[in-house]
Amino acid sequence: MTESFGSKKVSSSYKMKEFVAKTSLLALGVTFELISRLSDEAKKEIAGWKEGRVFALGILPSGPYISIKKEGDRLQYLGMDLKDPDVTILFKNLEAAMLSFTGQQGAHIAAAQHRFIVQGNISESMQFARGLGLVQKYLFPGIMLNKISKRAPTFTPSQLWVKANIMARLTPGLLFSMNK
Amino acid sequence: MIPDYFQFYCPVKILSGLKALSNLPYEMELLGAKRALVITDLGVVSAGLIKLVEAAMEGSKCEIGAIYSDTPVDSSNKVVNDAAKIYRAKKCDCLVAVGGGSSMDTAKGVDILISEGMDDLMKFQGMDRLKAQMQPFIAIPTTAGTGSEVTLAAVIRDIEADLKMPFVSDKLYPHVAILDPKMTMTMPPKITAATGMDALTHAVEAYYCLQKNPVSDAFATAAVQMIFEYLIKCVENGRDEKARMAMANASLLAGISFSNSMVGVVHALAHAAGGVCHVPHGVANAVFLPWGMEQNLGKASEYIAELAPYMGVKDPPAQPIDRAKAAVQAVRNLLNKLHDLCGLPTTLKEAGVPKQKLNKIAKAAINDGSCNYNPEDVTFEDALAILKKAY
Numbered sequence: 001m002t003e004s005f006g007s008k009k010v011s012s013s014y015k016m017k018e019f020v021a022k023t024s025l026l027a028l029g030v031t032f033e034l035i036s037r038l039s040d041e042a043k044k045e046i047a048g049w050k051e052g053r054v055f056a057l058g059i060l061p062s063g064p065y066i067s068i069k070k071e072g073d074r075l076q077y078l079g080m081d082l083k084d085p086d087v088t089i090l091f092k093n094l095e096a097a098m099l100s101f102t103g104q105q106g107a108h109i110a111a112a113q114h115r116f117i118v119q120g121n122i123s124e125s126m127q128f129a130r131g132l133g134l135v136q137k138y139l140f141p142g143i144m145l146n147k148i149s150k151r152a153p154t155f156t157p158s159q160l161w162v163k164a165n166i167m168a169r170l171t172p173g174l175l176f177s178m179n180k
Numbered sequence: 181m182i183p184d185y186f187q188f189y190c191p192v193k194i195l196s197g198l199k200a201l202s203n204l205p206y207e208m209e210l211l212g213a214k215r216a217l218v219i220t221d222l223g224v225v226s227a228g229l230i231k232l233v234e235a236a237m238e239g240s241k242c243e244i245g246a247i248y249s250d251t252p253v254d255s256s257n258k259v260v261n262d263a264a265k266i267y268r269a270k271k272c273d274c275l276v277a278v279g280g281g282s283s284m285d286t287a288k289g290v291d292i293l294i295s296e297g298m299d300d301l302m303k304f305q306g307m308d309r310l311k312a313q314m315q316p317f318i319a320i321p322t323t324a325g326t327g328s329e330v331t332l333a334a335v336i337r338d339i340e341a342d343l344k345m346p347f348v349s350d351k352l353y354p355h356v357a358i359l360d361p362k363m364t365m366t367m368p369p370k371i372t373a374a375t376g377m378d379a380l381t382h383a384v385e386a387y388y389c390l391q392k393n394p395v396s397d398a399f400a401t402a403a404v405q406m407i408f409e410y411l412i413k414c415v416e417n418g419r420d421e422k423a424r425m426a427m428a429n430a431s432l433l434a435g436i437s438f439s440n441s442m443v444g445v446v447h448a449l450a451h452a453a454g455g456v457c458h459v460p461h462g463v464a465n466a467v468f469l470p471w472g473m474e475q476n477l478g479k480a481s482e483y484i485a486e487l488a489p490y491m492g493v494k495d496p497p498a499q500p501i502d503r504a505k506a507a508v509q510a511v512r513n514l515l516n517k518l519h520d521l522c523g524l525p526t527t528l529k530e531a532g533v534p535k536q537k538l539n540k541i542a543k544a545a546i547n548d549g550s551c552n553y554n555p556e557d558v559t560f561e562d563a564l565a566i567l568k569k570a571y
Contacts, residue, residue: 048543111552112391112442113185117308122346123547125306130546150479151557 017094022064022080023174024101025057029066029077030173031135034166036075041159042134043073048127054078055128056085059097060117075131079180087120087128103140106148107132138166181483186393188440189350192319192330196359196429201232204276204318205240207356211316213274215245217267219287220278224322225249227366233278233320245270251283254454256337257301257345260289267294274316277354278363280375281326281461284319288334288352291315295351301336302345310351319354322363323375324414324427326461327382327435329357335451344455346549359428361421369415369522374462376411376427377518379403381450381465382434384511386441388476388483389553396441399433404490406430408514415521444554445545446472449566452544457533463525466515471566472554473508477501479555484508528571538567 010018035042049070058065067083069076082088091097096115099105107129110116118125137145137153146152155163195203208216220230230247237244248263267275267290277287292304295312304310319329328334334347367375383403386396407430413423449472450464459467473484485503488496491510496503518524525531533541542563545551551558 108390108552112389113183114187114308118306119309120306121343122306122348122549123343126547126549126551129552149557150555 017098021059021094021097021101025064025066026174028135030177031139032068032075033077034169035134035138038162038165045130054083054085056082056088059091059094077177087124089116089118091116103144103148108150138163183393188393188395190330190436191353193356200358201236201360204236205242207318208242208274211355213316214242215272216274216276217272218244218247218276218278219251219263219283220249221251221283222249224279229322229363232362245272251286253282254337255282255285256339258339259286260301260336264290264293276318278320280323281328284328285334285336289336291317304347305345307348310349314351317354318356320358320363323367324364325375325379325431327431329354330432330435331439361425364424364428370524372414373518373522373524374460376407377466378462379431379434380407381446381469382438385443385446386437387487388480389442389444390555391442391553396437399437401490403430403433404487408492412517442553443550445475445558448545448548448550451548452541455544456541457537459531459533463531466524467528467531467570470508470511471570475566476556477504538564542567
């Protein structure tokens with residue numbers, strides 16, 4: 001009889017998914033910061049959030065995670081860790097996270113399919129979910145947004161300009177924030 | 181319709197019908213319990229229903245360790261803390277909730293504190309956070325109803341922050357639900373109507389919201405059919421035991437359904453109206469239900485249409501969109517009948533909501549988790565539009 005105490009070795013496929021998950025979370029974290037600086041829509045949404053609130057998004061059982069903090073009229077990306085969050089959204093496993101990160105599933109379907117748990121005040125988690133919706137609006141291509149959104153977002157000319165701006169700043173932002 | 185993926189869970193043992201309450205001590209023993217904390221409210225006490233519970237314990241080896249009857253209309257962390265202290269002080273080993281949603285939610289809150297060994301309920305806000313082995317918990321509803329005897333959620337007000345805290349976990353299901361015909365007979369007509377509409381809203385929203393699945397659908401349609409058949413009868417004659425049991429069962433079926441399928445914009449608005457203007461939950465659901473159904477005709481008309489036969493719509497129209505509209509009209513007809521019979525409000529104005537509060541209600545509604553599961557997107561503007569129509 002061979003005893004098994006859980007697999008410590010992971011396949012290359014799992015490692016690839018982990019890499020995609022880490023990169024996706026990093027991109028989300030950086031974009032949260034960018035939209036809070038550049039998007040009027042985001043500023044309006046964030047204005048209603050409690051000052052100092054820390055939100056985290058990640059994957060069970062042990063990451064990766066990102067944390068975001070509301071400071072003044074901005075969102076600050078705190079890094080790839082749980083930084084004492086007030087509200088945490090955790091995907092139950094890597095496969096569940098990949099469905100969302102690869103644009104196969106919107107947040108509302110992920111919720112309906114019990115793909116994640118929420119720790120903290122659910123009302124504040126809804127605010128964070130709306131923020132995440134705005135991040136996706138400015139990060140994802142239209143074809144993906146049409147698939148994952150309840151109502152496909154529309155862009156004014158100035159919002160398109162913001163999106164272009166964010167795309168231009170994303171790569172430098174990722175490189176700068178990689179070691180946070 | 182089979183979704184890509186779904187979960188369904190209902191671990192509650194259900195005892196329903198003649199002399200069901202007499203099984204209380206036996207069920208306690210099966211759970212390994214001897215000494216119950218009964219959580220209830222003063223209305224239930226004054227209706228003489230706790231005496232029935234006490235009578236059920238006669239001659240058994242189990243006992244009632246204490247009765248906590250100060251549960252208010254909305255449970256709060258203060259109430260939960262007070263009840264938990266009594267549970268510990270009286271060395272109880274079982275929770276028995278007798279009442280409506282508030283008593284059930286209080287019992288669930290106490291269960292969290294006792295089982296997790298903590299004093300701060302705030303630490304457990306959210307979804308799927310509880311890990312401990314929970315206390316033996318028996319629910320005896322006296323309304324029909326919230327369905328809380330078979331749901332995984334509790335809503336408890338944080339007094340200091342003046343916020344309602346939702347707790348959602350598979351661990352919050354009671355072990356046993358006891359539906360005894362004597363326990364809902366004393367409900368006055370207007371409360372019967374309001375709680376009945378709460379149950380209908382659970383079933384209808386569960387049927388068309390995003391988390392719907394074939395198992396919850398079966399419970400939802402059974403509930404809708406029973407409510408349309410028996411609610412008016414209960415309001416017209418509260419002593420009709422058959423109708424009362426039917427409504428108690430319908431409420432339970434609706435509770436199982438929505439606990440596994442969630443609800444949508446109607447509940448988001450009802451929670452918000454309850455929080456901002458203290459509109460009773462059943463009344464708010466009644467007012468918003470037809471408008472919420474209409475809001476979802478674009479994305480969920482085929483599902484709403486499927487409900488028409490269960491609502492008693494005779495000769496349903498051929499086109500699904502028209503059948504869906506017929507279902508909405510059936511709900512409106514039911515509401516109007518209830519209004520005529522017992523004065524159940526059908527508008528926010530009748531429910532006493534000041535027009536200047538609509539913005540605040542809309543703002544609260546979009547932060548309600550129920551919006552996640554609504555088929556149609558719910559922005560502030562969407563919520564406000566529904567509120568204005570419902571006014």
